[in-house]
Amino acid sequence: NERNCTEVFFPREHLPFHELREMANNEYLNKHQRIPKSPELVEFCVANLRHDTCYSNYQAIMKDGGFKKPGSEVTSDRRLVWWSLAISEDDIKGAERRYLEYNNTEAVKPFLHKFTTSPAFRKSSRMGNFRFTFSLMDLLARYKEQFCMGQEPQMRIFETVLYKQEVMYSIVVHGPDDQNDFGTYPPLQGPRANAVCSYQNGNILWRAEGMSETHAFRLSQYMRAYKIPKKRRWNYAWGHVAVAFHVPQGRIFQFDQESLRSHLSLCQGAMPRLSKEHFIRC
Template identity: 30%
Template sequence: MDNIVTRYNRGSKELVFLNEHKSIEELREEELNEHMWRRYLRRRPLLPEVKLTISKLQHVTTKTGVKGIIRNGFKGEYYAIGNCNYGPFSYWSGVVDPEEVETEISDWIEENTELDPSDMNANSPAFSEESLYGNYKFSLDFEDVLNAYEYRFCGGENAVFRVFGMSCFKQQIVYTVVVHSPYEDQFCDFPLLPNDPDNSICGLEDDTIFWWPESVSSFNEYNDDESIDWRKYFVWDHLVFAFHVEHYFQFTKVFLLKHLTPCQLYEVNICMEKETRRTAKKFIKWLKYCNR
């Protein structure tokens, strides 16, 4: 199968690169006649250099999704591309500690004295408390999710991390890491996640996942043709973990409810069951009462 595939995801054009995580600079070298090239690759962005630790994993869903998760666990979904179906996967977003983000960005700005700190804020959607997908957010420690996965799906052995690929949308870049059992051979053709996190978009070192985001602000600086005038554009990137699950990925109800919180939707979102944060908070309170 071709490593570069175009498909449509919820009505949005998605350019998929399988088996690799490309930086913006590497994408620019492709000179692709695609929406992302017209939107942001032709520009010369000011790219931050911050190395962040993935400390938590997050799964955001709707009220319908919450009911199913509390009842049965996290359900796997197949990822269809071309004539291939991969999975089923349980998807989780990588989350970094807010204090680490602030510290790393502040240190980087100090080393780049020509920057105005007000132009480099850690307000990318990847770091936001708001959501594009639903009003209900499960936030678990990375270690807790990994330990539970290895116990249920890996026979207690270490899970395998591989570079699944990346998806480029109009204003979003998604880097996906597949996590699977050492006994699963479906993903043998995908490269292992690098153990050199200082020279890759993300990498594994001493059981810790590191990520180098290339967009930490809601608006990014760029200039054309080495002009002294800097302008702004918007694109954000984030890291997603696709856990291969042969059946439901289950936790106890008490544990799940302990780590479930309401969240506000972005003004522009792709949620099909829109609620207010207040309504979601009341429903979570009711769930906890019913499952005491």
């Protein structure tokens, strides 16, 4: 992969943690029995996606007026532009409310924000300091206009990728002419029991596991978060969701300059850095 690190990947499926443990020997996933009680299978309903990048790629995006796979070499027929879920504080509050309703209980005070500490929830980025944030509905509408000839974009389950401590669930969006490349991948359907990811009314629904890189809190039966002493904290695998838009070779996923600027923000860099470029001061 472009990150030049070891991965284990499972195409055409999104595997929950317990199935991953059976199919791949991973030191972090194997710690599951030592992890203190925490909210399990919390459902996040996310409407926005973010594309984080470094300074040189930001300049190229502004110059080109849109997004394409970086680099000029053709390494694959699949030219994918990657986005991540942009999970807001309101998204976390909504997930906590649904979690309490599902468990038919109440909480004295908010607790979920203490468990959502992995890179999937942080405002900083390991990719770079420049962040473009769009609603999924807006992205799909623009993609439909540019790549689908008026037909609906296809959303499919792409793969599960397991890195050393990270689990990525990816979704691919493609046009009607790309059936040969992606036709064998299962469609991303509406809400289903036990589905890791699904789609509903412009939102990605994610039943999250591994919300913390390091478990610093435990959840009591009365829905209270108690801090764990540093010496007793455990590192664990963490998950996140990525959405890849297929942009054919020679094409650009186009946006006007005003739209790009209005959806751009700066964010702090986070280690370990995944870009080859150094972070800039914000």
